Amino acid sequence: MTFKAAAVQMCSGVDPAGNAETMAKLVREAASRGATYVQTPEMTGAVQRDRTGLRSVLKDGENDVVVREASRLARELGIYLHVGSTPIARADGKIANRGFLFGPDGAKICDYDKIHMFDVDLENGESWRESAAYHPGNTARTADLPFGKLGFSICYDVRFPELFRQQAVAGAEIMSVPAAFTRQTGEAHWEILLRARAIENGLFVIAAAQAGTHEDGRETFGHSMIVDPWGRVLAEAGAIGEEIIVAEIDVAAVHAARAKIPNLRNARSFVLDEVVPVGKEALQLDPLQSCL
Numbered sequence: 001m002t003f004k005a006a007a008v009q010m011c012s013g014v015d016p017a018g019n020a021e022t023m024a025k026l027v028r029e030a031a032s033r034g035a036t037y038v039q040t041p042e043m044t045g046a047v048q049r050d051r052t053g054l055r056s057v058l059k060d061g062e063n064d065v066v067v068r069e070a071s072r073l074a075r076e077l078g079i080y081l082h083v084g085s086t087p088i089a090r091a092d093g094k095i096a097n098r099g100f101l102f103g104p105d106g107a108k109i110c111d112y113d114k115i116h117m118f119d120v121d122l123e124n125g126e127s128w129r130e131s132a133a134y135h136p137g138n139t140a141r142t143a144d145l146p147f148g149k150l151g152f153s154i155c156y157d158v159r160f161p162e163l164f165r166q167q168a169v170a171g172a173e174i175m176s177v178p179a180a181f182t183r184q185t186g187e188a189h190w191e192i193l194l195r196a197r198a199i200e201n202g203l204f205v206i207a208a209a210q211a212g213t214h215e216d217g218r219e220t221f222g223h224s225m226i227v228d229p230w231g232r233v234l235a236e237a238g239a240i241g242e243e244i245i246v247a248e249i250d251v252a253a254v255h256a257a258r259a260k261i262p263n264l265r266n267a268r269s270f271v272l273d274e275v276v277p278v279g280k281e282a283l284q285l286d287p288l289q290s291c292l
Helices: 016-032 051-057 065-077 157-161 161-169 185-200 251-259 279-284
Strands: 002-009 037-039 079-091 097-104 108-113 119-121 127-129 143-144 148-152 175-178 204-207 211-213 219-221 225-227 234-235 243-250
Touching: 002 016, 002 225, 016 037, 016 065, 016 079, 016 204, 037 175, 051 161, 065 097, 079 143, 108 143, 127 148, 148 185, 157 161, 161 175, 161 185, 185 204, 185 219, 185 225, 225 243, 234 243
Parallel strands: 002 037, 037 079, 148 175, 175 204
Antiparallel strands: 002 243, 079 097, 097 108, 119 127, 143 148, 204 225, 211 219, 225 234
């Protein structure tokens, strides 16, 4: 149950065809280094701030240039190729932030639409409203592969531990976190979130990232990462530009970690009791006296 996994770091531009060519070059290199599972970042096909411009180049899932190239590459190289996500045109005019997993025969195993939309206002004035253009998914998904059970997430999903926990309880041994983290949020939280999700669920985390200053002016954090079930970083990329990281994944380490700390098995249901003080007198009590 040991295999080589690769995370491909990119700095995607606005042209899907050009990004597909870059993806192909990097995936071939990853396969040449022995990787049989290769993951690309969120928004592999286009990082484009201008929503009108983005819509003008998008296709549906059957005709998208990245999707077609990924299927061909998986078959050519005999690997499991996971397009972390790419923007896909929906019939309702919205966009799907959709990941695709292809098998060694080139056939699509499954896809996954990002569930949690990145609607945030950051301290430096940076503001994002992913829900204004993208349609959120509503289905978590795992895939049984020959080397282990793979769970899916995309970028902002990593901040929602219940998504990871449900997949871990369902048997996921590896979680994918392809991302395009902003530089600001990445500096603050990227590594700690990935390591926390790995530790609390006793599984491997593979996170291919976008990195650097993009054609549309966006800055992404990079630092693609592979983390083991004990929270150790097995491989990490740099902050800027294209890179490939590879690590040996031994799925037996998942079961060893879960045997040592069986928190998935030890979890208990509980109720939340919210205590609300009554009257001003209760609010003014000394904290120590209120416990007596």
